[in-house]
Amino acid sequence: MKISFALLLVALATIAASEKTYNVKCETSDASPYLHNVNELIDNLNKAPQGENSCNPGPVNGCGKTVTGYSGSGGAAYMLCGEGFRCSGDPGGVPCSAGGCGGLMTGLIGGFFAKLRDECQGPDSNGDIRVGGTIELLSGGESDGTELRLFSKPG
Secondary structure (H helix, E strand, C coil): CHHHHHHHHHHHHHHHHHCCCEEEEECCCCCCCEHHHHHHHHHHHHCCCCCCEECCCCCCCCECCCECCCCCCCCEEEEEECHHHCCCCCCCCCCCCCCCCCCEEHHHHHHHHHHHHHHCEEECCCCCEEECEEEEEEECCEEEEEEEEEEECCC
16 A cells, blocks of 8 residues: 555656646747847846845736846846736735745746747847747646746847
8 A cells, every 4th residue: 555655646746747837938039138148147147145036016917127137238138027926915005025025036037037048049130149038937837927028128
């Protein structure tokens, strides 16, 4: 009986690990950031201090501000969109105001954009490699509108 129970646990763990937690939507164009700028953004996000959160202070189900602070001298920026990056139960008044409230650990964002970079590279009209698109996070295999959007730094 112990062997059967152990096999059941292994099977359940395999199923749980195989459930997809995100979708990648490629949207690469001449206006997308250059590959080297995206690499710089990813490196800077991965170096974020442990415990630092990124949140969506925008309207419920909308997008927050364009985040350029991790771009360094590069031309990549991103936005957090959807209710998943807000405080749990927040009706739209005080998003992510308390430490550890809602949001996503900033260091994890770099990992998501690395996945997008690996899947969404393409040459522009001059042959330079660009990266662009969206990571759609899933909850229980379903989309709830929570997204990470990568695009060129404004200005």
